[in-house]
Amino acid sequence: MVDLFAGCGGLTLGAAEAANGNGLAVDVRLAVDFEDAAIRVFKANFPSAKTQVAAVEALFDGDLGAELSSPERGVARSVGDLDLLVGGPPCQGHSSLNNHTRRADPKNRFYLRMARAAEVLRPRVVIIENVPAVVHDSEGVVDRATAALTASGYAVTNSVVELVHLGVPQKRRRHVLVGVRAEHVSDEFDVATLLRAGTGRARTLRWAIGDLEQHDSTAWTDLPSRASDENLARMRWLIENRKYDLPNSLRPRCHQGEHSYVSMYGRLKWHEPAQTITSGYGSLGQGRFMHPSLCRTLTPHEAARIQGFPDYFTFDSAVTRTELAVIIGNAVPPALAATLVRRLIAAQVFATPGPDPLQSESGGDEFAP
Ligand SMILES: C[S@@+](CC[C@H](N)C(=O)[O-])C[C@H]1O[C@@H](n2cnc3c(N)ncnc32)[C@H](O)[C@@H]1O
Structure with a gap:
C-alpha cells in the first residue's frame, strides 16, 4: 500500500489491522508527509515501511489526465504493483470549524493530488478521506476526482460516514471516497456497499x-x-x-x-x-x-x-x-480503514482469500459493543 498525507498512520494502521485479521500483512511501499515529526511516529510504528518527508505535490506534479512527469515515473517505478492507495489530504480549508477560509483554500487542491496519484500508481483501490464539507468546495474537487478516476477505469462511490457507527467512541463524521478498479470486482458488486454503516451499538x-x-x-x-x-x-x-x-x-x-x-x-x-x-x-x-x-x-x-x-x-x-x-x-481513526479494507478483502478485490468464517468475529466487519 501507499499512504499519502500519512500523518502518524491512522489509515495504515486500520489497513494493517484488517490485513492481520485475515492472515495477511501490509507492505507499505511509500508513506509521505511533509512533517518530520509525523513521519518519525509513522516509522516508529511501521519500521519496515518506506517513508519520505516530502510535499505530495512535488512527487505527483502532473495535471490530471496528463502524461507522467519524470518524478511521477520515478515514484511509479519504485512503488511497483499496488493494491491500495490511501490518503487524508489536509482539510482545514473545508472544515466547518474554519468559517473564514472555508471553500476558497488552496489546500483543497491537495484532494486532486490523490486522484493524480491513482492515475500514476494504478492501485486496485484508492481511498480518500476528508471532512464532510469537502462536497461544498468551490472547485468541486470531489466531482473532479470522481470524473478523473472514472475515466481511469475505477468504479467510484463517496459518502459521509458517521464513525460512531464503525465502533469509534466519538461523534466524528468524515467524507470518504472509494474507487475500485472495475476489472477487480464482479459486475454484480456494488461499490456503494463498501460505505454502508456498521450495525454495532455506539461505544461510550x-x-x-x-x-x-x-x-x-x-x-x-x-x-x-x-x-x-x-x-x-x-x-x-x-x-x-x-x-x-x-x-x-x-x-x-x-x-x-x-x-x-x-x-x-x-x-x-x-x-x-x-x-x-x-x-x-x-x-x-x-x-x-x-x-x-x-x-x-x-x-x-x-x-x-x-x-x-x-x-x-x-x-x-x-x-x-x-x-x-x-x-x-x-489522525484518522484506524477503524475507518479497518472496516473498508475488511470489506474489500471479503469482496476479494485484492485477489486474496476472503475472511475465514471461523476467525471473523461477530459476523464479519461489525464491532462488538
Ligand atoms: C489529516 S492529516 C492525515 C492523517 C492521516 N491520514 C492518518 O490516517 O492519521 C493531514 C496530513 O497531511 C500533511 N500534509 C499537509 N500538506 C501536505 C503536503 N502538501 N504534502 C505532504 N503532507 C502534507 C500534514 O502534515 C498532516 O500530517
Missing part, C-alpha cells in the same frame, strides 16, 4: 478511557496540560454542580452574550461518545475536552484512545506536546 467514552481514570503513570502521554487558576475554578464548578455546560457568567467575556460555543469549556459524559477530538483536546477553551470526573482536560493517551489507537502504538518519537497534539488531532 467509558469504554474508551474508563480504565485510565485511576491510571498511575508518569509517562508524558499520561500527563494532562496544566490548567490556569481560572480554568481550574471552572472545572471545579462543573463537578460540584454536576453540570456539563459552563454558564455564560463563568465564561470569558467574549462568550457572555449570545454564542454558539456551548461545548467549549464543557465536560465530557461517560455514557456518550466523545465529541470530535481535535488538536485542542488539552485546552478547555477549545471544545468539550474536560474529563468526565476529574478536574483536568484529556491527556494525549486518552485522546489517542478516543481516536482508536491501541496502547501498543507509540507516540514517543514526537518531540513536543504541541507536535503530539497536532499528530493525534489530525
